[in-house]
Amino acid sequence: FLAHGFIVDDREQTLDGYIHIYPTDYFCPVSFDSSKKNFTPNTISIHWYAASWHPVYGKKGRLYRLVRKKSRIAADYILHIPNRIGRKVLGMERYEHLKKKLKKKNKSAGSDKAL
Template sequence: MSVPKIIHYCWFGGNPKPKLAEKCIKSWKKFCPDYQIIEWNEENFDVSAAPEYVCQAYAAKRWAFVTDYVRLKAMTEMGGIYMDTDVELVKPLTPFLAHDAFAGFETDASVQTGLLACCPGFPLFQEFLQHYDSASFVKPDGTHDVTTNVSVLTSLCREHGLVPNGKFQVVDGFAVYPKEVFCPVDFDTEQLHRTRKTVAIHWFASSWKTEEERRLLEAERARLHYEKVSAARYAFFTKLLGEKTYHKLKALFLKR
């Protein structure tokens, strides 16, 4: 089953769209002229009928977390492509529609959620959606659970066999492309590494986020930078020492 020509995006809260969002939406129309584009907002999505997680996030005006659920709900029911409003197209998406689902790596170790696509009823994304059915946005101590959907999706994909190496692979029908295709901006440094293979650019804008969400973004950048350094260190020392020797030495240091 192929991905239908539908583009979904979310805009909750009623605030005016920034210039970057308008620019990105214009690029969708340019490179996908025969696609249906649907904006999901309070007028066509009943937040009160959604799981507790969504209602709590909406009450807290944490729109980014509301969209984590809405994008999956729309895609699993209708199929199509979801894009954040800071994702700009530079080439058509039509060549990728033959997949059951597709996206790209955000880093070598994590899968992006700013651009996701699937056919209706895609099993892996239905499993992803079910995560929010039992989740609570407000923790027992009253603080918010700001775990990113990138973390949730990446963990789920690894359970299904994803190898966190940044290379093209298909995980239970989900095609995951290298960063250069859909996410050529380095999340840590915000530098653009565009190539001839680049189809979309996620600019990682944070102007519409709350102060807490901006802090979360910086924390996520720090976490991903640590993962990248750790992965590079692991690759260097296992190549130098061999995997068994590396783990023996690591265990020895941890005992101290």
């Protein structure tokens, strides 16, 4: 498709004057990964992707990867709450200065343990 001028950006395109590409909201307005719905006046039909041709273990693997990804995102969000609070309270410049000081202190404390 790229050789024919396809641009990857989910918009309606005509390639070589006769290949018509439609955005996802026309035929696939429901995301498989997140189940988010994007119904628009352009929506013609819904592709209810069930992957019925895949073996069951393949579906479970995809579900497992999706759950694991969402769990990592949630854990990352929770883990970085103190950083976000610090940036809001101190401001970016003071926060970065404090962060450098703490890294330097931790680095020197680590070298003392090595002796």
